[in-house]
Amino acid sequence: ATSTVHAHRSALIHSLGDPAKLGIENSYQYFDDGLLVIEDGRIAAVGEAEKLLPGLPAAAQVTEHKDSLLCPGFIDTHIHYPQTGMIAAYGEQLLDWLNNYTFPTEQHFQDKEHAAGVADIFLTELLRNGTTTALVFGTVHPESVDAFFEAAEQRDLRMIAGKVMMDRNAPDYLTDTPESSYKESKALIERWHGKGRLHYAVTPRFAPTSTGEQLAVAGQLLGEYPDLYMHTHLSENKKEIEWVKELFPERSGYLDVYDHYELLGERSVLAHGVHLSDCECERLAETDSAIAFCPTSNLFLGSGLFNLPKMEAHNIKVGLGTDVGAGTSFSILQTLNEAYKLMQLQQEKLNPFKSLYLATLGGAQALKLDDKIGNFSIGKEADFVVLDYNATPLMSYRMAQAKELEERLFVLMTLGDDRTISETFAMGRSVHQR
Ligand code: GUN
Ligand code: ZN
Known part of the structure; x- marks a missing residue:
């Protein structure tokens, strides 16, 4: 049987390692117009949509997510x-x-x-x-x-x-x-x-x-x-x-x-x-x-x-x-919101890229599952979420003021909750739609 290829086109971010070890800039990968390619429930490719689209098989389905940020589950x-x-x-x-x-x-x-x-x-x-x-x-x-x-x-x-x-x-x-x-x-x-x-x-x-x-x-x-x-x-x-x-x-x-x-x-x-x-x-x-x-x-x-x-x-x-x-x-987003405040009380900052890491790849490493999940490395299981920049009127209005990725991430993590999750995927299959 031929395997099915499914691709998701969206802004897309994933963690590459702990910012405390790699430095913030090396700790993540972000594509403003990205493509996540999934074959048999696993990550087959991730990158710029314009570079990857021409190489997709003719039968591939492409789903576009507007005003969204896609990240690992x-x-x-x-x-x-x-x-x-x-x-x-x-x-x-x-x-x-x-x-x-x-x-x-x-x-x-x-x-x-x-x-x-x-x-x-x-x-x-x-x-x-x-x-x-x-x-x-x-x-x-x-x-x-x-x-x-x-x-x-x-x-x-x-x-x-x-x-x-x-x-x-x-x-x-x-x-x-x-x-x-x-x-x-x-x-x-x-x-x-x-x-x-x-x-x-x-x-x-x-x-x-x-x-x-x-x-x-x-x-x-x-x-x-x-x-x-x-x-x-x-x-x-x-x-x-x-x-x-x-x-x-x-x-x-x-x-x-x-x-x-x-x-x-x-x-x-x-x-x-x-x-x-x-x-x-x-x-x-x-x-x-x-x-x-x-x-x-x-x-x-x-x-x-x-x-x-x-x-x-x-x-x-x-x-x-x-x-x-x-x-x-x-909500892990709400958990990050509280984590940030708890660190403020100790005169410490929780950087949004560190937060992304903790919520995804850091969790996978803590569970010794980072060979299977936690980011979009090729071959890993396609468990991911679609975050909606327009989840609520306030989120939408606040995002209109936030142009930089770091600020947008921080706002998602501070204001975000279950309403922010427009769709959840496990092994490439949709398992929740808001
Ligand atoms: N310590 C032992 N049992 C529990 C529990 O159920 N919850 C929490 N927070 N701490 C515990
Ligand atoms: Zn407990």
């Missing part, structure tokens, strides 16, 4: 799908928020039908917001992960998820045991890890809700299968950190708990890392572990101000996370 490196229905829960910081809102909500995911309903709403919301890949928490129930992966598989999305492991300091209805968490995780790994575009993440919730025995089991699973992810939380809130010190007095600190049980590595993603010592930063870099920066969540729960320049100085991989339901938006 956004990557959310930390989110909880079961918390979709409890986003914007009033009044608490982390530990009370978990007990009062989160645990009761997660209880319902033992019911596979309930889980499937929420997974569908969740994936629809991700795509409405231009997010094409995410690292996702389930609940303690294996049913929650089956439901999620079934929904992601149906839409052919590149997704990573796992069953929560939690054997203490949570209600009985939400706890497993070292043995049951081993067995259930293993069965899910066998069923889903490497199937289509799906990957499994061993997911101990955080140090306070696992015994040492259970963390050892998590480490054992990581040793038994290649390319598994490890997904957890780290140093989000000061009371949480004190609690970890009480629960693991024999360890030198919060990160050392995970380190001791061999949970750090190039596919380990730890959410938050708001309060980290220099030693902990060095150890994260040494093990090539990644941090998920979750600004809307850190502000909503009053957790603190994430220090991105410190991560850069230590050469730690960082991706962006919405952390819904503690995060207050599914």
Whole structure:
């Protein structure tokens, strides 16, 4: 069978690397009148439309996007799908928020039908917001992960998820045991890890809700299968950190708990890392572990101000996370808006090209998926979004004043949200139209 070639003509931007390493000018590629050529769901070419159009096969379809900017799909490196229905829960910081809102909500995911309903709403919301890949928490129930992966598989999305492991300091209805968490995780790994575009993440919730025995089991699973992810939380809130010190007095600190049980590595993603010592930063870099920066969540729960320049100085991989339901938006654009403000409070600037990197290629690198997604390199999977410069009257009016690319990008990231995403594509197929 002959393969179909589909091309998209638009202004087009993608990240080539971290501006902190390459310098801003070398960190991206932009075409004012660009063409993205897709063959069998993968990037076949990217460049100036006038140069590429003559070389297209006669049967190629060309779609033009006017007053738009095309960029790679956004990557959310930390989110909880079961918390979709409890986003914007009033009044608490982390530990009370978990007990009062989160645990009761997660209880319902033992019911596979309930889980499937929420997974569908969740994936629809991700795509409405231009997010094409995410690292996702389930609940303690294996049913929650089956439901999620079934929904992601149906839409052919590149997704990573796992069953929560939690054997203490949570209600009985939400706890497993070292043995049951081993067995259930293993069965899910066998069923889903490497199937289509799906990957499994061993997911101990955080140090306070696992015994040492259970963390050892998590480490054992990581040793038994290649390319598994490890997904957890780290140093989000000061009371949480004190609690970890009480629960693991024999360890030198919060990160050392995970380190001791061999949970750090190039596919380990730890959410938050708001309060980290220099030693902990060095150890994260040494093990090539990644941090998920979750600004809307850190502000909503009053957790603190994430220090991105410190991560850069230590050469730690960082991706962006919405952390819904503690995060207050599914939108990576809104997440960048809050990230910018949070850095202003620390006398730091977040450059829009750095933001583009964090939202796309930086996220892919944090997830060790940069050989597959994150920018428009030839051969990568064609997951991309169309951003609309005329999404709202205000956006349109503001854009009329903004001629330079840097300014236009910054306005998109500051005013933008789900309305800015006019279309989302996965493997070259349209999966959302506004
Ligand atoms: N720490 C442990 N569990 C959670 C959670 O569900 N959300 C957040 N933000 N932090 C956590
Ligand atoms: Zn979280």
